[in-house]
Amino acid sequence: MNRKKLQKLAESLCRTAKHFNKIEVECLIKLFHTLVVEPSDRHAIVGLDRNTFRNILHVTFGMTDDMIMDRVFRAFDKDNDSCVSVTEWVEGLSIFLRGTLEEKMKYCFEVYDLNGDGYISREEMFHMLKNSLLKQPSEEDPDEGIKDLVEITLKKMDYDHDGKLSYTDFEKAVRDENLLLEAFGPCLPDIKSSMAFEMQAFQETGDM
């Protein structure tokens, strides 16, 4: 990518990804290109495919839950083309690393709303929490604890008592207790890994 093109792209992305300045955007674009496997086909879409992206999440941000990583990929991949473009990359990272509470709530809700119907249902919760407890072999129903945990969560967050979480429920619960932002699994980087990433991206990439 030539200099002029980079400048132009950075300028436009700066406007949508508000939390980065132009230099930072340039760094992220450069980083994107080091991560992207150059497609053999010149006309193929340039971007991070699911596996590459999941690899980044796992290695750089320490995520482990396959399902959540999948959902994070879907949240980045706005146009649903199974590929994170440079625009999606920069805009996604803006929220992922530096988003406001509001932005992060929307992002997390999107991650947790597995079928994208605007609600987090009992089943979705069960699905996301099913590995969160140590199995007690002594118990007759190994899922009993998970089911109970789902009920506890609903009791805590389902303000309108309709048995599922709307965005309104979720927002209210998180504003009341920020710890519930990542209620159904870690989908945001912790402070250490995000600082490490920013340092790497903005300093080392900048020197390239």
Place this chain on the structure above:
Amino acid sequence: AAGGVGQGLVRFPAPRPDSVYLPLLVTGGGGPVPIATPPTTAASRASGSREAGAGARHTSLIFAETMGVALTRAAQWTSAGSGTGTLEITPLNESLLNDIIKFADSFSSRHPQEAAFVFREPLEWKTQLDYSRFELGYEISGTTIQSEERDKDDQPLLLLSASTIRVRSFGQLSRLLHVAMEKRLKEAQACLEANRDPIVKILGPGYGTIEGEDMSMVRLLDRMKKDDDPDTEIKMKISLLLQQLDMQLLNSSLKRISQEVRLTPAAVKNEVDLLKHFSGEGENTVLESLEYTSDYEFSNGCRAPPWRQVHGEIGYLIVKPHDTDPLYITCSTAGVFLNGGRGKEKDDIDYERKSDIYKDLITLLRERSPKFVENMAKQDYTFFEEPTYEKHYRHMEIVDAEDLGQSQKFYDYSEKNVFEKTKSPPLKSKPIDKKLEPSLKWNDKAANKVMKEEKENRAIVPESKKKANILSPGPIKGQSVSKRKVSDKSDEISESSSESEEDEEQPERHQEGNTDLPSEYWQIQKLVKYIKGGNQTATVIALCSMRDFNLAQETCQLAIRDVGGLEVLINLLDTEEIKCKIGSLKILKEISQNSQIRRTIADFGGLQIMVKILDSPDKDLKCLAAETIANVARFKRARRTVRQHGGIKRLVGLLDCVPLGSANLTPHLEKDIEVARCGALALWSCSKSTKNKEAIRRAGGIPLLARLLKSPHANMLTPVVGTLQECASEPSYRLAIKTERMIENLVKNLSGENEELQMHCASAIFKCAEDEETRDLVRHHGGLQPLATLLSNSENKELLAAVTGAIWKCAISRENVTKYG
């Protein structure tokens, strides 16, 4: 005082500033004179000349003086100065009188020649002896009695007419004492009272004492050389004999004075508190009520106003026995006695002594109230069983004064004792059961709350009937609340409570019981299970859910502990998961309001981990850790742990935030200020230990506190001033408060809205105003006006106490007094 001025005046400097001078006046051969020496301590001078004069009137003068051939006296006079004072019947006076009588009695047999010497003037007094006593050796004619013994001019040496008796020789005095028999003490007293200057009467005005050195002996010798008058020689002998007696009396009274048990404010307080414990409504109490006249206690433990403390007075009580009118009692270092009570104006106490002096309050009350004696007998069992608790309790009181400034609180410790006795053995820290079955202990607890009320009451009654009526019969719940207070209290104590850690062991309230557990118990147990066995996500959900329980409620606090939750919560603090740490601290912060929880947190090493968390880059985490430390560090061991693990330095580090005055702060900077506030809260708790005060200073805390003192927010100022006020017990802080210009801000905050803050400011000023420059600074910054305003407007007793103290100290400077006027 008539006559000359005392020679050989021996004055004993007061052993303590609150005691009065005891001028002991001894004469040589010359005329002894009782001299009213006003107590001239600085305090009495400061209180104005009128007060000093009044003081002199009340001062007991002890003096021994010699007179005539056989009469010597040493006496405590109720009033000194005027012609006829009255001798008080105190043990000291009585024994001195007896010594004098013994001397006079044996005088004629031991020194027959001197006994015949005729006084220059007769000793004259009103006698109470009736005529029938005078038989052999006396001539009785009508209303006149004369001695058969006469002088060379044929005048009788003893003449009694119309109950006035005149005696002119030691021989006759000896005989008279013999005649008086059992009334000799009264007669000797009357004689001494009527003849305040006996030596002049006996030997003549020439023997009156002269200011300066005692020349009487020299003059006598001169005269002996000049003429051969045998009288002079006798006079000389008498003079020498009297001097001898004088020394003897002086020695014995000194011995007695030094043996006298002097009361202290602490002893008085103990006695009052003990009696209070047995007082109240009902037939079996020893007294109906027992109150101090003043709620304010000075730092030396006295409640008497300073100008009365000069006279050794400690405080005043109004005691209402069952069977007599209210007694107005003065407690002084010399003992306990009745005063004149309160005048029409409510605040005026008539300080004049109206009764004998008793060695303590109980002795006085035994004398005054038969009902008291009777009910005391009933209480005997408890009364003498009490000492161990009393000790414990006294301990609390002292600390109370230290920790809460001047406030006075009374907690019924017997209530606590009852609990201790009826409870099953204390719970040891319980190992966490894998299956987390409900602990039996907890069981007991629930039972205690729900079912066992009756049983509990019954359990108390047989143990001691007396206690039952002391205990206010109330619902168990109420008792548990007040017990909570007791244990909270004992937390605060620990600092000054010597080095013992006895108070650390809290009684557990458990009882044999059934399995009726509240539903919260099961739910909390389940949540703890998820926290233990879940990953971060499950843990956070469970932690958040746990916060929905009423964590201020003891049931929940103890449920968390009893299912092993505390250990789990503390373990979470040691992980890398920030969310789990925050969730855990949010719970620990709440439940550490409970003193038992505080101790368990400390036992599990929670403080060390929280101190480490203070280094975290996450500000929320820092705040929560500091706030939790603030709660936990309310007992000595915890404060020590914080210090020993470097907590003080880190907490002081939290105080370092941007200048507070700056407008439109970013959320980032606001957070820093919140961190500083939490740090100050924790330091406030920690600053109750002397070593921590020093540690805060060494960590550079003083300039940071000074900077935070400029904050406009009461929630920041309260912990900051609280810490300063606590530390102002140290001279280094008092100096710093002066030099770092903190007085100005302390004065400014006297005029705020927040009473707690005002109280701490006043208390800090009170502690610092020992120093003259500081007093001037208070005036200079206009601090006197707000203090005066608070005094007249506030109804908050603790605030009033602090303000009164501040004003009292400030009033040491004359300019401040003038300004008030």
